[in-house]
Amino acid sequence: MTEPLSDGLGGVLSAQALKRALALARERDAVVLGPGLGQDAGTREFVRTFVPQCPVPLVVDADALNALTAAGTSTGPLELIKRPQPTIVTPHPGE
Numbered sequence: 001m002t003e004p005l006s007d008g009l010g011g012v013l014s015a016q017a018l019k020r021a022l023a024l025a026r027e028r029d030a031v032v033l034g035p036g037l038g039q040d041a042g043t044r045e046f047v048r049t050f051v052p053q054c055p056v057p058l059v060v061d062a063d064a065l066n067a068l069t070a071a072g073t074s075t076g077p078l079e080l081i082k083r084p085q086p087t088i089v090t091p092h093p094g095e
Helices: 015-026 041-053 062-069 078-082
Strands: 031-033 058-060 087-089
Touching: 015 041, 031 041, 041 062, 058 062
Parallel strands: 031 058, 058 087
Antiparallel strands: none
């Protein structure tokens, strides 16, 4: 259910993990993205790139939501709407 991905300095998910994450997603029925990711700049970049490219149904939660809505980003929550696959967004007031 979980799969380790390469990380950047400090043990945070980085944009370098994108290729592997997309390959793993193609082998799954669905992906959950967000809980425990953190808000490192590289992680936010990963999320903003992964979400529109994810080839399967996607649940976006927690830090993934924060990454998509971070101030100063060129992409945002509208990228979720553009996805052809089903997408579930699970915000709470803190997100």
